[in-house]
Amino acid sequence: MLRRHLLLTLGGVLALSGAGLAQDAPPQPDIFLFAYDADNDSDVLSDGRNVTDQPRYDNQPFFTKDSATFLYVRDDGEQIDIYEYDIAAGTHTRITQTPENEYSPTPSPDNRTISMVFERNGSVWEIERSAPDAPRWVFEAPGVVEPVGYFARNFATGEALYWSRFGFNVAYRDADGGNHFVSGHAVPSTPHLIPGANEFSFVHRQTNEQVWIKAFDPETKAVRPLAPIVGTNANYTWAPDGSILQIEDNKLHRWREGGDGWEEISDLDAHGIEGGYRIAVSPDGERIAIVGMVAAAN
Structure with a gap:
């Protein structure tokens, strides 16, 4: 069920109803890697390529701290496991091979451990890179009662x-x-640790039905609004410069604090992608990974 939920995002870009798609054959997303130029006035993306070009599900990229690789999840035909893509070498390495599915791979800053949502009990677990077959609970005692869908960790403080x-x-x-x-009333979306702060961000549906990205301060327990989402896709990410990036209607948008709201900064149609909906930015701010489908030939 979790895999199906991940495929059917709030944005509807992968929704089966009304899209003319077979019920038993949803489109399988790939991960596209781009160079990112935040100062480009015409299109911030360039040198794009499909780096997970295979017929099954690839999703949830998360860059390592050195920006040299990113983790992601892949359906190998039996279950969903964690893989790693080396950008310079162009190679893929399998990290896990458990009987259960893993999601939301999150590397620690020192890159020694990987946290994940483990289907074994729906909680957050972690593995040592040196011992990928020996996962251990992160959220163990007192245990998290309800299954975790998405999470963000502050490795410096131990908070999540x-x-x-x-x-x-x-x-x-x-x-x-x-x-x-x-x-x-939190919308299904990955929380994030806000760059340069100890605050977390999440997506909240207000009583007036507006959907906002909001910040939570663990010290004061205060919640404050940051920006309304663009459209209906609640997947977003932070760039290291403090801007927020989100895809809506297959267009990449950016929000900057103190700016004039959301601005369109790239049209994914021009890069051969359709149904783009999830995004990750490398810690050095030089690359972007986008999850979507290869655009159909005209």
């Missing part, structure tokens, strides 16, 4: 923010392992 798959809420896990409710 996670989205509950059943409760549709976000909760904060403090450095001592205590769990604290933050907000209900």
Whole structure:
């Protein structure tokens, strides 16, 4: 069910209904890698290539701290495991090969461990790179009762923010392992640690039906609004310069604090992608990974 949920995003870009797609054959996303020039006035993306060109599901890229590789999840025909793509070498390395599925691979800053949502019990686990077949709980005691859909960790402080798959809420896990409710009506979307801060961000559907990206401060427990999402796709990411990037209607948009709202900075149609919906930016700010489908030939 989690895999199906990941494919059917809020943006509807992979929705089966009304898209003329067979019910048993949803489109399988790939990951496209681009050079990113934040100062380009016409198109911030260049030198794009499909780096996971295979017939099955590839998703959830997350760059390592040195920006040399990114982790992602791949369907190998039996289950979904974690892989790593080396940008310079152009090679793929399988990291996990467990009987269960893994999602949301998140490398630690020192790159020694990888955190993930493990289908074994729907909680957050981690592995040592040196021992990928020996996963251990991160959210163990006192345990997280509701299955985790998405999460973000602050490795420096030991804190985390996670989205509950059943409760549709976000909760904060403090450095001592205590769990604290933050907000209900949270939209299925990966929380993020905001660059240069100890705050987390998440997506919240307000009572007036507006959907906003909001910040949570673990120290004060305050929640403050940052920006409304563009359209309906709740997948977004932070760039290291503090801007937020989001894809809507197959166009890449950017929000900057103090700016004039969202601006369109690239049209993915021009880069041979359709149904783009998930995005990751490298820590050095020089590359972007975009999840979408290869555009159909005219």
